[in-house]
Amino acid sequence: MRPYILAESNWKYIKDATFDVAILPWGACEAHNYHMPYATDIIESELISAEAARLAWEKGTKVIVLPPIPFGVNTGQFDVTLDINMNPSTQLLVLKDVIEVLNRQGIHKLIILNSHGGNDFKTMIRELGLKFPDMFLATCNWFQALDQKEFFENKDDHAGEMETSLMMFLRPDLVLPLSEAGDGAAKKFTFAAIREGWAWAERKWTRVTKDTGVGDPRKATKEKGEKYFKAVTQKVALFFEEVAKTRKEDFYR
Numbered sequence: 001m002r003p004y005i006l007a008e009s010n011w012k013y014i015k016d017a018t019f020d021v022a023i024l025p026w027g028a029c030e031a032h033n034y035h036m037p038y039a040t041d042i043i044e045s046e047l048i049s050a051e052a053a054r055l056a057w058e059k060g061t062k063v064i065v066l067p068p069i070p071f072g073v074n075t076g077q078f079d080v081t082l083d084i085n086m087n088p089s090t091q092l093l094v095l096k097d098v099i100e101v102l103n104r105q106g107i108h109k110l111i112i113l114n115s116h117g118g119n120d121f122k123t124m125i126r127e128l129g130l131k132f133p134d135m136f137l138a139t140c141n142w143f144q145a146l147d148q149k150e151f152f153e154n155k156d157d158h159a160g161e162m163e164t165s166l167m168m169f170l171r172p173d174l175v176l177p178l179s180e181a182g183d184g185a186a187k188k189f190t191f192a193a194i195r196e197g198w199a200w201a202e203r204k205w206t207r208v209t210k211d212t213g214v215g216d217p218r219k220a221t222k223e224k225g226e227k228y229f230k231a232v233t234q235k236v237a238l239f240f241e242e243v244a245k246t247r248k249e250d251f252y253r
């Protein structure tokens with residue numbers, strides 16, 4: 001039993017334990033090019049949370065990782081078979097129920113460890129922050145923590161070189177050989193404002209990519225995945241530790 005993983009913990013241990021911060025891994029259930037499993041985002045959120053929590057725990061951080069939420073916002077992938085969409089309004093209710101428990105039981109810090117680009121918890125955190133003023137609520141996109149260019153040749157948006165490398169390291173048993181993968185070629189919006197990033201609209205996924213990937217996975221290796229996993233988890237662990245150990249009076253300087 002890892003004492004920082006709730007799913008492995010028992011009541012004998014938990015009844016006397018105290019925690020400063022809870023981690024909620026949040027994934028998505030969706031196609032990842034031809035070669036990777038639907039659970040890719042779930043596996044990433046769970047294993048990155050677990051390893052970052054282990055590193056933080058070893059430095060004396062009282063952190064507990066909750067079981068991952070498996071469904072993300074997949075409204076743009078409505079026509080991809082068995083991409084299971086959880087609407088933002090449903091996510092808000094799920095998040096509220098989890099926060100209600102933590103708030104009642106005095107665990108006043110929560111970090112959502114998000115794996116999926118379609119999930120956006122910012123507006124939910126704003127709304128729930130008003131309802132639960134004692135809670136510190138944060139969302140963390142681990143995939144934005146580091147500059148991908150330092151680790152990978154081709155930029156990854158979805159199921160490309162970064163995610164494929166990571167999964168080759170984490171769950172090689174679930175990744176098909178790269179010869180089975182599509183090239184992840186994807187169209188961009190016609191509108192300059194959207195391409196430049198100051199306007200936004202949802203992409204209709206199957207109009208943009210043939211193989212469901214956005215980003216070329218073919219330069220992926222297990223070694224790149226291992227190096228990136230180690231760097232990402234160290235950085236995320238530091239965030240867990242800082243949040244857990246910083247008093248609310250000292251949040252700003």
Ligand SMILES: [Zn+2]
Nearest residue numbers: 040041159163
């Ligand atoms: Zn993914």
